[in-house]
Amino acid sequence: MPRPLWTGAISFGLVTIPIKVVSATENHSISFHQYHLEDMGRIRTRKVCELDGEVLSQDEIGRGYEVAKGRTVPVTDEELDRMPLPTAKAIEIVAFVDADSVDPVRIGDSYYLAVDGQVAAKPYALLRKALERSEKVAVAKFAWHNRERLGLLRVRDDAIVLHSMRWPDEIRSPESLAPRDVELEEDEIDRAVQLTDSMALDGISGFKDRYREALEDLIAAKSEGKELPEPREGEEEESGKVMDLMAALNASVDAARESRGEEAGGEGATVHEMKPGTRKRAAKKTAKKTTKADSGKKPAKKAAPRKRTAS
Template sequence: MPRPLWTGAISFGLVTIPVKVVSATEDHSIHFRQVHLEDMGRVRTKKVCELDGQALSQDEIGKGYELSKEQTVPITDEELDQMPLPTAKAIEIVSFVDAESIDPIRISDSYYLATDGQVAAKPYTLLRKALERSDKVAIAKFAWHNRERLGLLRVREGAIVLHSMRWPDEIRSPESLAPRKVELDEGEIERAVQLTDTMALDTITGFRDAYRDALEKLLTAKSEGKELPEPAEGGEREQGQVLDLMAALNASVAAAKESRGEAGGGEATVHEMRPSKKATAQKTASRKKSTAQKTTAKKTAEVKKTTAGRKRTARKQSAS
């Protein structure tokens, strides 16, 4: 089991369930260090006092709240821990609601709640069974990292999961981002729904982080002195407005069916509907070249005609 991040108890009415909080997720990202390019020495960040310019160690650094530019009030971890907060060492369940009533944008980090000792096994199982049979999730309050938080408790594969949640006033309104009203044809809507059905999956467990895979190949090639992988082709998409929405939907449905090996593929994809920038530039250059050639030919013909006329006039004057 991963190292517990927090220990306390779930407060469920008059029932107390001792628990340990462990992270429910892992970070598999590849991290880089800042280095001096000349000798590859690691570059570190120093914490320096802006008043005396001295570099400080961690035990010399504390917390302070700035009342004004001239006054800062110091605060210690002991003072924060001793605040009269009922949720200081407890996950206090305050209500039960339908899961569908929770806006996913409010959900933040996720943690597993593990029993802390055998005494917690029975009340832990009791809460889990209650959540499963009621088809509801629990809303709770808890204090962590010097602030009170809102949490959501649900069951996942026999374990109780705690999702930290954002408070309602922490969610920005998207009202100003909504697009202007447009008219949609019923056929376009039905075709879009058909596209969602064609692209539907029972599970998303098969998705992989393609960027991390490519980065691992790059780092392996560099470390072994091998030739670097070739850049991927076809990853860049044309930007711009799709003029024929229905044609784009039809092509998208056909492409989705083809990717699944279903019949009906082989039609043009969305990206083939619009000419590429390179092709457009070539056509423009060709038109300009053709126009220039026609203009030059016209001017040459006019010059020849004028010269011939002058010569005829000169011969007539010489004969007279």
């Protein structure tokens, strides 16, 4: 088991569940160091006191809050530990909600909650079963890293997962970001939906970090004195070029079909843009045909698009 990040308990009504918190994710990013270009000496960061210029060790450094310019109030670890918060030593469950009622933008890091001792096994299993049977997630409060946080508890396989969450006032409004007064034609929307169907997958487990793989190849080639990998050839898009939306959608659908081994340009593959003067006439013709059609006749069902695999 990974090293615990925090040890405490889940507070579930009057039930207390001793737990250990471990990270649910791993960071596989490649990290670079900074070096002096002239002699490749490593660049180091030191903590220096701005008053006397002394380089300080960690045990000489404390924390404080600047209440006014030139006036800082020191705060010790002991004072933080004595704060009267019920969440200081426990993950306190305060409510249960439907999972789809939680905006994903509020969800942050994820952690596994592991039982701390055999005595915690039964209440842990009880909470897990309650979450599964109710089909809800638990909202909890907990105090980490000098602040009280909001969390979400849910079940993943046989473990309870804690997702840290952002408070409502930490979420920025997207109101001014979305484009306004954009007119879309029905054939454009239909074609975009066809594209989403063509790109549908059963899951996302097959995706890989291509950038990291390419970076590993680059580092390996340089360390072994080999020739560097050639960059991928591709056409660069011209900046500011006006895009033919329908042509781009048609080409995208064809490409998606070809990637699944299907024939491009199949049924419904070509969409012709209607001239402004012909849209109303076409709509009237469609309405007349609809009234003449047999009202009891059921429309033919479209075949479900075949799912593709991730690459």
